[in-house]
Amino acid sequence: MERLVTVGRGGSGKTTFVTLMVKYLIEIGATPMLLVDVDPDQNLAEMVGIDLRKEGKKTISELLIDTFIEKGGTTVGVAPSERMESQIWEMGLYEGSNFDFVAVGTKFIEGCYCLPDAALKKALEGLTKTYKYVLIDSPAGLEHLNRRITSQVDDMFDVIDPSQKSFNHIERAYRIAKEVKIDFKNFYVVAGYRVPEELEAEVEKRTKLPYLGKIAYDKDVERYVLTGKSLLELPNSSPAYMSVKKLMAEVGHKTI
Numbered sequence: 517m518e519r520l521v522t523v524g525r526g527g528s529g530k531t532t533f534v535t536l537m538v539k540y541l542i543e544i545g546a547t548p549m550l551l552v553d554v555d556p557d558q559n560l561a562e563m564v565g566i567d568l569r570k571e572g573k574k575t576i577s578e579l580l581i582d583t584f585i586e587k588g589g590t591t592v593g594v595a596p597s598e599r600m601e602s603q604i605w606e607m608g609l610y611e612g613s614n615f616d617f618v619a620v621g622t623k624f625i626e627g628c629y630c631l632p633d634a635a636l637k638k639a640l641e642g643l644t645k646t647y648k649y650v651l652i653d654s655p656a657g658l659e660h661l662n663r664r665i666t667s668q669v670d671d672m673f674d675v676i677d678p679s680q681k682s683f684n685h686i687e688r689a690y691r692i693a694k695e696v697k698i699d700f701k702n703f704y705v706v707a708g709y710r711v712p713e714e715l716e717a718e719v720e721k722r723t724k725l726p727y728l729g730k731i732a733y734d735k736d737v738e739r740y741v742l743t744g745k746s747l748l749e750l751p752n753s754s755p756a757y758m759s760v761k762k763l764m765a766e767v768g769h770k771t772i
């Protein structure tokens with residue numbers, strides 16, 4: 517099982533990137549996969565064309581609220597994260613033909629994701645279904661790295677935007693991931709669609725990390741997002757998709 521995590525600053529193109537990786541992995545037959553949305557804004561579901569509510573699925577935060585607040589469940593005895601594991605798989609997991617999907621949801625208690633994170637972590641550790649890929653879409657910022665939803669990662673992708681802050685982000689993301697002992701195999705830098713060529717040329721020099729290339733600007737991506745259409749339906753000739761396809765093949769995600 518390959519675990520891929522995307523990080524980056526706000527609006528750099530993380531969720532689009534994850535979705536295009538999903539499209540690519542479907543195309544090469546690397547299914548089933550599990551998509552994990554850690555962002556409270558929950559954009560990933562829409563981009564991959566699912567509506568959790570319509571599917572009758574709940575986020576992990578909602579399941580925790582149901583169990584421990586509304587039903588007055590007691591937290592004595594079994595650790596809440598353990599008690600949640602089966603519930604997550606029964607009521608939180610959307611199962612599709614190519615991928616399954618689970619979302620952490622909004623903040624459980626203001627300022628702290630400890631409980632939903634612990635529940636998700638436990639559930640992920642207890643995965644019985646064998647996924648070929650697990651893809652994690654992160655919120656902007658780096659706080660979630662401390663949350664250590666998964667401690668084992670194969671590829672970490674930092675999607676940058678055209679700013680000095682993006683370079684700081686890379687440095688900090690790399691350092692924090694090491695500090696909190698996320699055991700990652702590769703750390704790659706990917707340029708978001710707004711990064712100009714001049715900046716691209718500097719990435720490797722400045723970061724000393726492998727740079728994979730840029731996700732091309734694609735007006736269809738904008739259009740699909742605006743109308744709420746799934747990016748999985750983009751034509752294979754989509755410039756953004758083609759760049760992701762190339763970059764994935766380059767780092768060895770080819771056929772299974």
Ligand SMILES: Nc1ncnc2c1ncn2[C@@H]1O[C@H](COP(=O)(O)OP(=O)(O)OP(=O)(O)O)[C@@H](O)[C@H]1O
Nearest residue numbers: 526527528529530531532656709732733734741756
């Ligand atoms: N390759 C692209 N071509 C054109 N527009 C794009 C592309 N990638 C992303 N966008 C635009 O940028 C917006 C933000 O992209 P996306 O949601 O992927 O960023 P993000 O990093 O996940 O944002 P957030 O930090 O809010 O989670 C999209 O809604 C879309 O309009």
Ligand SMILES: [Mg+2]
Nearest residue numbers: 530531555559
């Ligand atoms: Mg996002």
